[in-house]
Structure formats: structure tokens, C-alpha cells
Amino acid sequence: MHDETIKVKSGLLKPRKRKPVWVSWPDDKLLDVRMCDLGVSIDGTPLERRISEVRKELSGRGIDFGPHFWLSDDWFTPDGVPGVGIPFYLAHPRLAKLEMNQMLEVEGSTKTWCLQILRHEVGHAIDNAFRLQRRHRRQKLFGKSSDNYPEYYTPRPYSKSFVLHLDSWYAQSHPDEDFAETFAVWLDPKADWQKRYADWPALKKLDYMHDLMHDIRRRQPVETTTRTVEPLSSIKKTLRQHYETKRAHYGIDRPDFYDRDLRRLFSDAAEFSNNQPAAKFLKRIRRDVR
Template structure:
């Protein structure tokens, strides 16, 4: 999945040319209350992926189609057969701000957006048909009453869960497991029977397949169009929103970087004339951050916080680059990847639920 670009940044918006904040600098835009953005779902980037999802559901013979609204983030509320979509996907200027604040635009490409929409549709269809109450669903996936964790320890090589969204998201909670399994089932040409042949998770996929065949042509039990936290009701400023969001992903770290950094770089007097490690890392910071994000599926913002800590320690220890630049770049990229994966396995990973 491409986590480095954003289609929404390039998508023209029809009917929103009158918005004065579209030309404001970031500092001014951040002081605007979210309810004063006055953007909608129509006329921009979101129209196509939402239409694609609707067609995918129709092709499966499902009468269910979720309703959509703009809010502060991606989510599907309990008991609501609809999907909240983040406001920043409604306008290229807001996507640009998201990029500046969080270093990426989650769902900002058509493919990425569709992946998330399929996942959220899994939650929404569970609500619409009250699937969580079914005994077989509870037996196969677990009970929804299980408490949602703030942290979880993924097992990257487990064959008991599908792979759809990053960070082995299906492993975080039974509801996420169902939504991820539904998303894989719904994805056109996913070839799930072949891809997961011999895996224990195939039992889950076959259950979803049989369940959806049962629901073909059936009317949803729940049809409310209620919207939770719609954008026009959000009074906090964009600055307040991003301060909270950065705290959410900028997790306190207790990792000790010094031994690894001292093995890679040098504080010996004989290397005092060599390039500063802090300067070196700052120079290719964006490149290494994107590469590690692609390898691990971790948020670039989280990786950047680890990277910032490492750069600060290099500065405090006055470390120098004792080897050729390309070799140092490769060695450090591997080091950062290892620390990121250790962090994911540590159980301290913050889940964006």
C-alpha cells in the first residue's frame, strides 16, 4: 500500500472555491474551529471511493449500503450502520495540513481509502444486521464485549488472522477481526480461498462468505441515519485537534538507543573531524522515515518520534559518522526498523481505534 503519496492533494474540489481558508497559511488555518470548515462529501476525492464501495456491495447482492458523514477521524459507532470519514479527505488544502501535521494522509490514495472503507463497512454491516449477537459469530471471532485495548501486541506471523490494513489490525479486537475478514472477502479479485489455503483463518473467511450469501436480498434490521460527532458539531480548533492527535501517536518511549547508536557511530577523538551523526541523520530523515514506514506499516509520525529521540542522543553524545555515507545510511535504516518492530511487539503500540 502506498503510504507516501496522496491522491486527494491533487483532486480538484467542485463547489468549494469560495472557502476563504483554502488560501490561508497553516498557522492561521490551525486556529479555525472545525465546525467552520463547511466542507462536504460531494464534488471531490471521496466521491469515487464511496461509489466504488457501494458498487462492490451491490455486486454481492447485498441491499445494505452504509451512510457517510464527515467527522474528525475514521470510525463506525456501535449500533450505527454508517461510516464517519475524516474531514481532511474533503479538500486538498485540509489534506495538505494533515500531511504537514501528521506526515501522511491516512486514506489519501484511492486504493488506501477503499481499504479503510471496506473495513468500516464490515463494522457497519454488523450493526445493520445485528451480527454480533449471533452465537456462531461469537464462537469464531470472540465477543464484542471484550474490552478494547489502548495497546496490543501483534504477532506478525500468525495465520489465524487475515492481512488487510497495516499493523496486523485484525489482532487488536474481535470486532476488528470480523471487519478485516469482511474487507478481505469483499475486495474484488482478492482470491482469498487460494491466498489463505491451509491457514486457520480460512474458517473465518468461509463463515463470512456463508453469512453474506444468507444476507443477499435481505433488508437490514437497523436503518437509522444517525451521525455521531458530525463535523458541523465539532467546536475545537484544528490546532487543538492536532495537538491531541499527535499525543495519541507520539507515545512515550522507554527504549534505550545508546548502545546501538554507539556501535553504529563513533565518539572516539580520532573521528572528531568526521561528519556529525545528528547532522547526517537530519539530512536523510524523510527518506529513512518513509522507507521504514513502508517496511513496517507503522505511522510515519510515530517513526519520526523515535528518529527524533535518536538524533537528539547522537547530538548529546557527540557521535560522528566513521564509515562511508551509503553504508551508514543502510545500517541506520536497519537499526531504525529493528527498533520500530521491537516497539510494535512490546505491547506499547497505541491502536487508533
């Protein structure tokens, strides 16, 4: 079967991408496909347009730096690499549906969410490209990159020493994440960070980021490798193996983990029927528990 063609505005013919054979398969069959055999790419997807938008934000700030992107099994920026790995499921709606069925969420599925994560990861990439971790002022404000990543961290929700960008007060998890989150807020054209953080100690970090990015506009990246780490085409495990590992890591197979405590807090006994329902209570305090 040959690729179909469609007419575009220019009047030229453009190949239409052939649908993968697994698009109509049920989850159980799709899970047995090796990740390297999925045959998806960033080209021609909403993901490509979102990457382009972030590139325009960089150029709009006068930063002549173009990180490279590739599909992998998760979001990440490898140490020393000025590029970003992006989860494969964002390259096709059928894979996004599978991710939802397996993990109960699709990280980066909406345009806003995807742009937030892209800006964050580009912060890591630009950190690597210019080796900014070595700068004394950067270490003084954010901490050292050599600090160990904790398996768990306990954020301080009301701290004003960190910007608020990704969920779970992620800037508080490690100095490198603090840097990437601060960069993401600085890069976002809608952030209005001077006003938003006017009375916060975090403003010092944003002001530093502004000066730092102005400085590197006149410099060429030190690290220019286009190396990729664990590209999708190299991952031989099946989707089933991938999700078994991922679900175990995040405890997805233990949905009753907090049920006992929640039932103590929100009893369904008749004597408490006039109490505020859990859903209404959570809606009322959602800003505090964000």
C-alpha cells in the same frame, strides 16, 4: 461573488464549487479555524468516488445495504450505527496537507489505502445493521464484541489465524476488528482470498463470511438509523485544539522517543563505517516488519 459555472459533456451548466477562504492561508492561521466552520463536504471529491466504488462492490455481491457516510474528525463506525464517519481532511487537499504537517501521515490519502479503510469500516457498519455480533458462530470464530478494547495489543506477526489487511496486524486487536478485517478482504474484488489463505486457519473465517453474506442477501437490515455521531458541522473546537489532542495521543511531539536505542543499534562511529546502513537493513527486512 457568484459561483462560476462550467460546461460539462451533456452541454448543461454545472456550478463550480467556490474555494474556501482558508485555502491559501498558512498553517498557523488555518489552525485557528473552528472545525464546524470549514464548510467542506464529501460531494464532488475523490472521496465521493471511492465511496461509490465500495457501494458497487457491495451491490456486485448482491448485498442490498447502503451505509451512510459523513465527515467527522477521524475514521470510525459508532456502536449500533450502520454508517461511517470519515476524517475531514480527506475532503480537501489543503486540509490533507495540514494533516501531513501535523501528523506526518494522511491516513487514507491514496485511493488504495482509502478503499481498504472504507471496506473495513463498512464491515463494522454491516455488523451493526444486521446485528451479526449476536450470532453464536460469529462469536465462536471471532470472539465476543463485548470484550474490552485494549489500550495496547501485542500482535503475533506470523499468526495465520488472522487475515492481513490494514497495517499493524490490526485484525488481532479485537474480535470486532478481526470481523471487519475479514469482511474487507472478502469484499475486495482483487483479494483472491481462496488462494491467498488456502493453507491458513483464517480461511475458516473467510468461508464463514462468504456464507454469512450470502445469507443476509435475503434479509432486510435490523438497524436502519441514519444517525450521525460527531458530524463535522457540530465540532466547535479549532483545528489547533484538535491537533494538540491528537498529537499528544499519538506521541507525535516526542520524535526522539526511540533515538537512544536506535543509535545503539546503528552507530555512526567511524569504527562501524563498514557496517550495513540502517536504511539498507530496514529495506531488506521490510516484509517481516510490515
